[in-house]
Amino acid sequence: MQPSRIVITGVGLTAPNGNSLAEFRRHLLTGVAGIKRIDVRYMGSQLAGVCHYDALRYQTRKELRVGTRAGSISIYCAREALADTGVSLETLPKDRVGIYIGCTEHGNVETENEVYNISKFNYDTKFWSHYHNPRTVANNAAGETSLNLGTTGPAYTIGAACAAGNMGLIHASQMLRLGEVDFALCGGVSESIHTFGIFAGFKSQNALAMHAEPARASRPFDRARNGIVISEGGCLYTLERLEDARARGARIYAEIAGYHVNSDASDYVLPNPQRQAECVRAALARAGLAPAGIHIVNTHATATPLGDIQECEAIRAVFGEGCPDTHINNTKSFIGHTMGAAGALELAGNLPSFDDLTVHPTINVDDLDPQCALPGLVLNQPRPVARVDTILNNSFGMLGINSTLIVRRFVP
Amino acid sequence: MTKDDCKKLVLDIIADIAPDEDLTNVRPDVRLRDQLQLDSMDFLDIVMELRKRHGIEVPEADYLQLASLDSCAEYLTPKFNALPARG
Numbered sequence: 001m002q003p004s005r006i007v008i009t010g011v012g013l014t015a016p017n018g019n020s021l022a023e024f025r026r027h028l029l030t031g032v033a034g035i036k037r038i039d040v041r042y043m044g045s046q047l048a049g050v051c052h053y054d055a056l057r058y059q060t061r062k063e064l065r066v067g068t069r070a071g072s073i074s075i076y077c078a079r080e081a082l083a084d085t086g087v088s089l090e091t092l093p094k095d096r097v098g099i100y101i102g103c104t105e106h107g108n109v110e111t112e113n114e115v116y117n118i119s120k121f122n123y124d125t126k127f128w129s130h131y132h133n134p135r136t137v138a139n140n141a142a143g144e145t146s147l148n149l150g151t152t153g154p155a156y157t158i159g160a161a162c163a164a165g166n167m168g169l170i171h172a173s174q175m176l177r178l179g180e181v182d183f184a185l186c187g188g189v190s191e192s193i194h195t196f197g198i199f200a201g202f203k204s205q206n207a208l209a210m211h212a213e214p215a216r217a218s219r220p221f222d223r224a225r226n227g228i229v230i231s232e233g234g235c236l237y238t239l240e241r242l243e244d245a246r247a248r249g250a251r252i253y254a255e256i257a258g259y260h261v262n263s264d265a266s267d268y269v270l271p272n273p274q275r276q277a278e279c280v281r282a283a284l285a286r287a288g289l290a291p292a293g294i295h296i297v298n299t300h301a302t303a304t305p306l307g308d309i310q311e312c313e314a315i316r317a318v319f320g321e322g323c324p325d326t327h328i329n330n331t332k333s334f335i336g337h338t339m340g341a342a343g344a345l346e347l348a349g350n351l352p353s354f355d356d357l358t359v360h361p362t363i364n365v366d367d368l369d370p371q372c373a374l375p376g377l378v379l380n381q382p383r384p385v386a387r388v389d390t391i392l393n394n395s396f397g398m399l400g401i402n403s404t405l406i407v408r409r410f411v412p
Numbered sequence: 413m414t415k416d417d418c419k420k421l422v423l424d425i426i427a428d429i430a431p432d433e434d435l436t437n438v439r440p441d442v443r444l445r446d447q448l449q450l451d452s453m454d455f456l457d458i459v460m461e462l463r464k465r466h467g468i469e470v471p472e473a474d475y476l477q478l479a480s481l482d483s484c485a486e487y488l489t490p491k492f493n494a495l496p497a498r499g
Contacts, residue, residue, distance in 0.1 A: 062430055
């Protein structure tokens, strides 16, 4: 039996440079980055991507006080995705809605806040918040979303380091195909800019970006790249089986064409180009596509000196020179690394290419690193193209988790 | 400290933990839960804020004393007045 076709019918997002798909896309085509300086506890001024969505649009002030930033971002994205696809919560069977949210990590922010809080009371733990556990459980973002929406189906997070955004979509596709749910909200979120530990960890790893001009700090593939810009953000999609989406006359953004997830099994932090290439090839095989059939490759590259080269090695191994219609870009150059949201947000930034036939560029490449000089790289200016029918989105994470997701233009 | 002062301090705490609530017409003789959206975690917040802001401890056995503004004032005012003067 043929598995059900799964389609994307709605998008809700917040990125450092946009709080809707239209705004995000406009800024990706006009070179507007979203990086600024923020004050990080114990570390002072640091570069970060900060979101400016209206949190009170869908939450009360009390919900914001009790909940987490990851929960708030998830609620905003979920509500925006539902509004985008025109589905009313009143008409959905609430127990048939699944919420699957990718997270790089969760609980660092809330734990650091509590440790800081009790430091003001001589570390007396009787001042430790009774909200600590509900704030730090790994399913927090999905659980807060189900509370806000009143949906009673499965709602949980998927921990997959920085591959997690793709994993949200992949897992939702699987659950829809298994018939576990009839409607899915899925993608990824990150609140990582609110934990000093992530900044300090990357700094100790010599992997934290530095630049005098914030908007130019995230520079994958540039010879002067010097690390990651940490960002917050979120992107959730509504996913449905094609027959359900058509029955209600939903607008269809794209169809899930293929995906794959694998593991390096080689290092805690260093990527493995061979496994990355295997992941991309397996996703292509599932989609029934040859490399030349991919029109946009959205790279994971985070602007670390070695990581970019290794991903380029993987892409070169798969796509080589014989793919004249394959264009390669990077969204982190605008928004930094939104961690658990990265895969989902970066796919969203490229979805409008099906309609506007334009590939958004990788910005901040003043001096292309020869080791990153892939054919098809779209540098600094958007590129009008004749055809966009397929998008391949890479997201890789620590401990060697790789995810590749391919979507195709919907053709009935 | 008078009982009215005490009620004001409790209302200040409630204003922070229930920021969506209109506190202008809270009736002191009616249970707080019957007129405001407050759950058990919010009452733990009141206990925590009394501890943090004022050094007042409310043991679990006495939580019922925080049911209304009047009962708060009855229970807490002597505790406030027993605090050592802050220097």
